[in-house]
Amino acid sequence: MSSNQLDKKSEAWSALFSEPMSELVKRYTASVFFDKRLWQADIEGSLAHAEMLAAQGIIGPSDHADIQRGMAQIAQEIESGAFEWKLDLEDVHLNIEARLTQLVGDAGKRLHTGRSRNDQVATDVRLWLRGEIDLIGGLLTELQRALVDVAEKNVEVILPGFTHLQVAQPVSFAHHLLAYVEMFSRDAERFADVRRRTNRLPLGSAALAGTTYPLDRERVARTLGMVDENGAPAVCQNSLDGVSDRDFAIEFTAAASLCMVHISRLSEELILWMSQNFGFVKIADRFTTGSSIMPQKKNPDVPELARGKTGRVVGHLMGLITLMKGQPLAYNKDNQEDKEPLFDTVDTLTDTLRIFAEMVGGQLNPATGAKEGGLTVNAPAMEAAAQKGYATATDLADYLVKKGLPFRDAHETVAHAVKAATSHNCDLSELPLTVLQGFHPSIEKDVYEVLSLRGSLSARHTLGGTAPAQVRAQIARHRARLG
Numbered sequence: 272m273s274s275n276q277l278d279k280k281s282e283a284w285s286a287l288f289s290e291p292m293s294e295l296v297k298r299y300t301a302s303v304f305f306d307k308r309l310w311q312a313d314i315e316g317s318l319a320h321a322e323m324l325a326a327q328g329i330i331g332p333s334d335h336a337d338i339q340r341g342m343a344q345i346a347q348e349i350e351s352g353a354f355e356w357k358l359d360l361e362d363v364h365l366n367i368e369a370r371l372t373q374l375v376g377d378a379g380k381r382l383h384t385g386r387s388r389n390d391q392v393a394t395d396v397r398l399w400l401r402g403e404i405d406l407i408g409g410l411l412t413e414l415q416r417a418l419v420d421v422a423e424k425n426v427e428v429i430l431p432g433f434t435h436l437q438v439a440q441p442v443s444f445a446h447h448l449l450a451y452v453e454m455f456s457r458d459a460e461r462f463a464d465v466r467r468r469t470n471r472l473p474l475g476s477a478a479l480a481g482t483t484y485p486l487d488r489e490r491v492a493r494t495l496g497m498v499d500e501n502g503a504p505a506v507c508q509n510s511l512d513g514v515s516d517r518d519f520a521i522e523f524t525a526a527a528s529l530c531m532v533h534i535s536r537l538s539e540e541l542i543l544w545m546s547q548n549f550g551f552v553k554i555a556d557r558f559t560t561g562s563s564i565m566p567q568k569k570n571p572d573v574p575e576l577a578r579g580k581t582g583r584v585v586g587h588l589m590g591l592i593t594l595m596k597g598q599p600l601a602y603n604k605d606n607q608e609d610k611e612p613l614f615d616t617v618d619t620l621t622d623t624l625r626i627f628a629e630m631v632g633g634q635l636n637p638a639t640g641a642k643e644g645g646l647t648v649n650a651p652a653m654e655a656a657a658q659k660g661y662a663t664a665t666d667l668a669d670y671l672v673k674k675g676l677p678f679r680d681a682h683e684t685v686a687h688a689v690k691a692a693t694s695h696n697c698d699l700s701e702l703p704l705t706v707l708q709g710f711h712p713s714i715e716k717d718v719y720e721v722l723s724l725r726g727s728l729s730a731r732h733t734l735g736g737t738a739p740a741q742v743r744a745q746i747a748r749h750r751a752r753l754g
């Protein structure tokens with residue numbers, strides 16, 4: 272498209288067209304009001320392309336210099352807010368190219384040699400997403416550090432562990448938090464893996480079939496830092512696939528969905544733990560709101576919203592994957608619809624991770640150098656809850672097994688003991704020794720150590736178990752890993 276045509280997009284697209292688009296169709300097809308977010312990647316990609324065109328002798332050095340000068344000014348205009356984005360120019364690519372041509376004339380028109388918006392947009396989205404993935408990696412590290420910080424202070428704090436949301440066995444609160452650290456560390460691995468496939472260069476695929484100009488695609492890849500783990504240029508190897516592949520966006524959104532699901536599970540627990548019936552933790556007031564009618568309330572809005580926003584991100588995954596289904600090769604305009612879900616996924620995830628790192632770990636007080644205002648833990652409430660519900664019944668069964676009973680018999684014997692304790696409305700550890708011996712004569716005084724929460728905890732000393740020594744070893748491992 273010539274600069275004249277770019278300037279006059281309010282008229283017909285080109286000489287071939289007998290009428291301009293209607294206003295409604297223009298609005299329907301334009302993407303500039305959301306894809307302008309890609310401007311930095313667009314300029315970066317264009318500069319790498321121009322540099323290669325010059326190196327290959329496809330454009331002259333003065334055209335290259337003009338393009339560099341024009342792009343520098345455009346970047347400045349966009350940053351300062353002076354740049355005028357025009358709906359008539361449809362998308363970020365045409366807006367920037369038109370302004371470049373306005374500023375530097377023919378050199379601007381030569382930039383698009385050997386390139387199409389199809390490979391241009393695919394390159395822009397990949398470059399932009401690569402940066403966001405790096406940001407997310409950092410935020411995941413912050414959140415994991417915050418969880419490890421709280422875990423470190425709560426190794427000896429005991430809460431009831433649940434299965435089926437029924438009291439099951441006592442666990443260390445640190446152990447519970449470290450379960451989330453495991454989830455978020457797998458999320459970080461997944462994002463790192465998605466990054467490898469995102470960081471590949473479509474540019475040079477041109478519209479769909481490659482181009483007649485002698486492009487050096489590997490040079491462009493190197494300029495843009497699109498290299499594999501060995502430092503070799505990473506270039507999309509099939510032009511049809513290069514312009515139409517959006518797998519990387521879909522798998523990114525899948526990784527983001529899983530990460531949000533982990534956030535949502537943590538949210539659900541925080542919401543439960545903050546309710547009056549549990550009273551296990553408090554989050555700082557700045558993450559809660561009051562009720563307009565019930566003056567006593569403090570609502571856990573942030574975890575609730577995070578749980579809700581998880582649905583939104585999972586919805587984006589459904590949107591993107593459905594967008595691809597049924598598209599014939601190669602590029603189709605359908606792909607323009609990849610941006611809003613992708614942008615919103617990134618915004619939702621990054622905001623959520625930032626808020627959660629602060630809500631769990633607190634905010635740095637520059638005066639003291641310490642973090643303040645993170646999660647407040649009510650250890651006595653957790654422990655009191657662990658005392659209810661016969662959390663150490665399995666320990667009694669294990670005790671009897673060690674005395675020679677087969678496990679199934681021990682299980683049945685303890686069921687009788689629990690029934691008796693229930694009818695006395697007391698814990699197993701509160702039954703007198705003579706009563707316990709009535710269930711099995713092998714029971715001795717040392718049973719009370721086994722029936723204690725602390726005894727139960729430290730007995731689970733297998734790798735990955737909740738014994739404080741194991742939990743401390745895990746904390747050390749995470750610290751070394753997270754730096």
Ligand code: ARG
Pocket residue numbers: 302306362388389392604606607608
């Ligand atoms: N705005 C378009 C997109 O986001 C750019 C590519 C358009 N290419 C085309 N041939 N119409 O996908």
